[in-house]
Amino acid sequence: MITKMHVKNFTVFEDETFEFGRNLNVIVGVNGTGKTHLLKLAYLFARLGWEAHSDGQYRGGSPPAERPWEEVFAVRASDDLRGLFMARSERELTRWGAAVAEVCAWAEADGIGFALRSGGTVETMIHSDFSYPPPNAWLDGETVLVPASDVLSRDPGLRPVLKRYAVREEQTTEALLDIVQGAPLKREHVRPELRQIVTEMHARMGGKPEVDPDGNVFIVTDEGHRVAASMAAQGHLRLATIALLLTRLTLDAGSVICWDEPEANMNPALMTAACKAILDFARAGIQMFVATHSLFMLRELHMLTKSPVYEGLDTRYVGLHRTDSGVHVTQGREDVDLGELAMLDEELRQSDRYMDLENGR
Numbered sequence: 001m002i003t004k005m006h007v008k009n010f011t012v013f014e015d016e017t018f019e020f021g022r023n024l025n026v027i028v029g030v031n032g033t034g035k036t037h038l039l040k041l042a043y044l045f046a047r048l049g050w051e052a053h054s055d056g057q058y059r060g061g062s063p064p065a066e067r068p069w070e071e072v073f074a075v076r077a078s079d080d081l082r083g084l085f086m087a088r089s090e091r092e093l094t095r096w097g098a099a100v101a102e103v104c105a106w107a108e109a110d111g112i113g114f115a116l117r118s119g120g121t122v123e124t125m126i127h128s129d130f131s132y133p134p135p136n137a138w139l140d141g142e143t144v145l146v147p148a149s150d151v152l153s154r155d156p157g158l159r160p161v162l163k164r165y166a167v168r169e170e171q172t173t174e175a176l177l178d179i180v181q182g183a184p185l186k187r188e189h190v191r192p193e194l195r196q197i198v199t200e201m202h203a204r205m206g207g208k209p210e211v212d213p214d215g216n217v218f219i220v221t222d223e224g225h226r227v228a229a230s231m232a233a234q235g236h237l238r239l240a241t242i243a244l245l246l247t248r249l250t251l252d253a254g255s256v257i258c259w260d261e262p263e264a265n266m267n268p269a270l271m272t273a274a275c276k277a278i279l280d281f282a283r284a285g286i287q288m289f290v291a292t293h294s295l296f297m298l299r300e301l302h303m304l305t306k307s308p309v310y311e312g313l314d315t316r317y318v319g320l321h322r323t324d325s326g327v328h329v330t331q332g333r334e335d336v337d338l339g340e341l342a343m344l345d346e347e348l349r350q351s352d353r354y355m356d357l358e359n360g361r
Contacts, residue, residue, distance in 0.1 A: 001254055001287050002042055004106040006113070009098035011037050011085075016329045020289075021316035023282035026301055027291040028338055029320030033327050035291035038318070039145060039258040040084045042289045043172070045105040045112075046143040046256040048076060070124040077114045078122040083171030090116040095326075141255030141286075144179065144245055145172040148261035152237045152244075153229040156181065156215030179248050180241070181215040193284050194246055197277050201243040204273045209240035217244075234265035242277060253285025263294040275300040279310045295347040302335045 002020050007013040012034040020042075027035050078090060087093050094101040094116055104113025104125055113125040151173055159177065162169060190198065202208050207221035217229040219240060229237060251257075262274045275297060282288045292298060304310055319330040319338035330339040338344075 001107055002045055002105050002256070003108060004111075005038075005041065005045070006102070006104045007038075007041065008103070009095040009101040010041075010103050010116070011093055011095065012327045013037075013329075014095060014326045016327075018318060018329070019316060019331060020287075021314040021333075022287060023285075023313040024279065024301070024305070024315040025287070025289045025318065026298065026315070026335075027289065027318045027320065028293065028298060028341060028344070029291075029327075030293060030322060030341070033320035033322050035293075035320060036148070036260050037085075038320075039260055039289055039291050040172070041103060041105070042256065043143060043145040043258045044077070044080050044084060046287075048073065048080065073112070074114060074122045074124045077124070080171065081116075081122070083174075086168065086170055090122055141252045142249050143256040143258075144176070144249060145258040146176065146241055146245070146260065146262075147172050148264045149173075150234055150237050150241075150265075151176050152180065152209070152217040152241060153232070176241070177215075180217065180244050181211060182248055190246055191251070191284065193280070194251060197280050198243050198246050200273060201239045201277065204270060205236045205239050205243075209244050211244070235267060235270045238262065238264065238266060239270065239273065242274075251281075251284075251286055255286045256289070257281055257286055258289040258291075260291050261293070262290060263292055263297045268296055271297050272300055275304055279304050279313070282313050282315075283310060295344050298335060298344070 001022060003022070004020065005018045006016070007018070008015045012032070018038070025042075027038055029035050081087060081090060081093060085093055090101075099117070101116040102113060102125065104111050115123045115125055117123065147170070154177065156177075205219060207219045207225075207227070210218050210220050212218065217240070219227045219229065219232045219236060221227060229240075232240075245251075249255075259278065262278065263271050266274060271294070278288055278290055278301065290301075305313055305315055315333060317332060317335050317338050319341055321328040321330065321339065321341065331337060
């Protein structure tokens with residue numbers, strides 16, 4: 001569980017410290033202000049921390065004595081940075097003109113991070129008494145990032161072709177397809193409080209997602225019709241992705257879900273369902289990171305967190321503002337702490353224009 005992150009000279013961020021809630025984190029900003037970058041960094045640290053601690057190993061085994069775990073962490077961080085950000089080198093991730101970029105994340109008092117040098121090297125940075133294996137605060141659970149673009153309608157035959165010709169794919173797409181096309185868990189392995197999310201996703205879709213042995217995804221409607229993912233509504237596929245993840249991952253308290261633009265291709269009714277699912281995950285102890293630029297979704301999340309059902313969730317709002325000198329960050333425990341955001345103001349101004357038109361002003 002990530003409680004804090006410091007980002008210096010990394011992509012659009014000059015020098016910012018982010019405080020995160022244990023349950024829900026809502027990141028808001030216009031395009032190009034680093035929402036997805038922040039999600040990917042949270043995913044990277046949660047994933048590295050969990051894989052390092054899982055079964056006392058680090059992706060296939062403990063680091064050999066002649067190769068300290070700090071070095072192994074730096075190598076894995078370098079690989080993940082390239083895969084997540086599709087960077088040809090670490091230098092592309094360094095803010096313009098900076099010689100060094102630093103990113104550190106904390107779980108409670110234990111912090112670990114990396115520094116990107118101008119020469120393209122990655123070095124591990126350690127805070128407090130962080131040691132191998134990582135402390136229990138980093139044990140957490142499985143981690144997944146749901147991208148804004150659909151992956152379920154992808155032809156599974158495309159993956160081996162891309163690998164054959166060494167065509168790079170974004171790492172989260174590969175990871176998500178590995179999960180979706182993997183062997184499903186039995187329903188009884190899904191925690192009861194999360195099972196309801198699956199049921200509600202199916203009700204909103206009017207059917208259930210299924211994956212055939214070749215990796216093709218279908219929506220089987222309540223009437224028994226089998227609809228290929230390529231022919232299904234994009235909004236329904238967003239919900240189907242969540243439903244499939246729940247039956248293929250062991251999501252426990254301490255797991256981390258990063259969801260980029262949940263509102264993409266959704267109508268307001270589906271967005272309402274997505275917001276409820278987000279808070280149900282958070283209430284179950286899963287740390288949620290959500291990036292959005294939807295006023296509707298922001299308001300819905302805020303209203304739901306004030307309801308008795310979700311009262312007491314540790315929530316943080318992060319606003320990303322574009323300025324002449326870069327990206328400015330505002331943050332706090334309430335949506336009002338976001339400050340004035342251009343994208344939200346534009347939606348409000350449109351509402352005012354519409355009312356003026358209807359009232360004949």
